[in-house]
Amino acid sequence: xxxxxxxxxxxxxxxxxxxxxxxxxxxxxxxxxxxxxxxxxxxxxxxxxxxxxxxxxxxxxxxxxxxxxxxxxxxxxxxxxxxxxxxxxxxxxxxxxxxxxxxxxxxxxxxxxxxxxxxxxxxxxxxxxxxxxxxxxxxxxxxxxxxxxxxxxxxxxxxxxxxxxxxxxxxxxxxxxxxxxxxxxxxxxxxxxxxxxxxxxxxxxxxxxxxxxxxxxxxxxxxxxxxxxxxxxxxxxxxxxxxxxxxxxxxxxxxx
Amino acid sequence: xxxxxxxxxxxxxxxxxxxxxxxxxxxxxxxxxxxxxxxxxxxxxxxxxxxxxxxxxxxxxxxxxxxxxxxxxxxxxxxxxxxxxxxxxxxxxxxxxxxxxxxxxxxxxxxxxxxxxxxxxxxxxxxxxxxxxxxxxxxxxxxxxxxxxxxxxxxxxxxxxxxxx
Numbered sequence: 001x002x003x004x005x006x007x008x009x010x011x012x013x014x015x016x017x018x019x020x021x022x023x024x025x026x027x028x029x030x031x032x033x034x035x036x037x038x039x040x041x042x043x044x045x046x047x048x049x050x051x052x053x054x055x056x057x058x059x060x061x062x063x064x065x066x067x068x069x070x071x072x073x074x075x076x077x078x079x080x081x082x083x084x085x086x087x088x089x090x091x092x093x094x095x096x097x098x099x100x101x102x103x104x105x106x107x108x109x110x111x112x113x114x115x116x117x118x119x120x121x122x123x124x125x126x127x128x129x130x131x132x133x134x135x136x137x138x139x140x141x142x143x144x145x146x147x148x149x150x151x152x153x154x155x156x157x158x159x160x161x162x163x164x165x166x167x168x169x170x171x172x173x174x175x176x177x178x179x180x181x182x183x184x185x186x187x188x189x190x191x192x193x194x195x196x197x198x199x200x201x202x203x204x205x206x207x208x209x210x211x212x213x214x215x216x217x218x219x220x221x222x223x224x225x226x227x228x229x230x231x232x233x234x235x236x237x238x239x240x241x242x243x244x245x246x247x248x249x250x251x252x253x254x255x256x
Numbered sequence: 257x258x259x260x261x262x263x264x265x266x267x268x269x270x271x272x273x274x275x276x277x278x279x280x281x282x283x284x285x286x287x288x289x290x291x292x293x294x295x296x297x298x299x300x301x302x303x304x305x306x307x308x309x310x311x312x313x314x315x316x317x318x319x320x321x322x323x324x325x326x327x328x329x330x331x332x333x334x335x336x337x338x339x340x341x342x343x344x345x346x347x348x349x350x351x352x353x354x355x356x357x358x359x360x361x362x363x364x365x366x367x368x369x370x371x372x373x374x375x376x377x378x379x380x381x382x383x384x385x386x387x388x389x390x391x392x393x394x395x396x397x398x399x400x401x402x403x404x405x406x407x408x409x410x411x412x413x414x415x416x417x418x419x420x421x
Contacts, residue, residue: 044263044264044267045263047267047270047271048263048266048267048270051267051270051271051274052266052267052269052270055270055273081361082361082366084361084366085366091284095281153270155274155278156270156271156273156274156275156277156278157274159274159275159277159278159281160273160274160277162277162281163276163277163280163281164277166284180314180321182312182313182314182324183312183313183314183361183366183368185284185312186310186311186312186313186366187310187366188284189284189310189312190310192284194282197278197281197282200281201278
């Protein structure tokens with residue numbers, strides 16, 4: 001088996017092996033998750049690592065995304081003489097798409113890479129093997145708390161992102177460009193429903209599950225070399241981004 | 257020990273901030289009080305149809321915002337919509353025979369209340385009612401009026417001599 005067909009078959013087999021391994025890993029992590037909540041100390045530490053430490057970048061990016069949305073939205077709506085719809089348009093696009101997706105991409109870049117490289121380094125320096133020798137299950141002790149930390153952080157980060165971005169839209173639209181404040185809020189309130197808020201938070205939660213799972217899987221199964229850790233980190237970002245966008249389409253189609 | 261306390265406090269702050277953001281997102285869609293800063297007085301107006309008017313919409317005179325729509329209710333005895341306007345106290349010389357009409361800002365914009373001044377010596381006071389109102393224009397009604405008038409003129413046209421080419 002040589003040549004192009006052989007290589008294609010081999011790479012397909014590698015892909016399927018990885019997908020299968022990931023599914024098995026995901027099942028195991030989910031199976032062990034309820035028990036990990038009995039030791040909240042470890043989970044809280046990871047909520048700090050993935051959530052609290054990501055807060056600054058999330059808020060900064062949220063503010064600028066909102067400000068850009070305010071400028072662009074105002075410029076577009078002005079052509080139709082309906083600048084008052086700025087609040088509605090910005091709130092809906094932030095809640096349904098921009099908020100969860102951009103937060104997930106930032107989360108993968110900030111928290112996902114941290115998780116993957118930390119676990120990969122633990123693998124490379126034989127810390128995970130040492131735990132096994134000491135009869136400590138690294139899945140329970142290291143992997144599951146990190147997964148749960150990401151899972152809890154993501155919806156909260158999404159909400160913070162959207163709230164800060166709305167402040168940015170308001171700052172540009174109302175304070176600088178002179179959209180009527182009452183119209184801005186009252187039209188937004190008239191158009192945005194509780195379902196839209198729920199859609200954003202559900203998306204945030206799903207992306208949180210996916211991104212955290214990918215990060216811990218890649219880190220845990222990294223090649224125990226410096227190069228392997230680097231590759232695991234890169235793969236985390238790439239796979240997280242692709243999976244987030246694909247899941248986003250599926251979730252949107254389901255909830256529309 | 258000290259470090260773990262810092263972690264706890266930061267995590268607590270983060271979670272609190274997250275839930276505050278969720279609360280903001282959930283409550284921003286429910287109605288919030290649109291009180292004007294400073295003194296104001298209320299005037300009521302009865303409309304047959306308010307169209308898409310929302311609480312919080314501006315009340316303007318000659319394009320200047322002088323107040324806000326405070327609430328919109330429905331009177332079961334009159335079968336009319338009761339709109340309560342809250343007007344800034346500095347605009348206290350509005351003649352009490354002024355009329356209020358529901359207008360639309362731009363083609364797709366939000367609706368607001370425009371007040372054009374009348375000629376009376378008396379001015380509006382708190383609790384007064386606007387006598388002269390003009391309802392929101394409903395596009396469907398306009399179109400059907402136009403269509404029926406077209407149909408009517410065609411029937412007349414059939415009976416009358418053929419129009420000039």
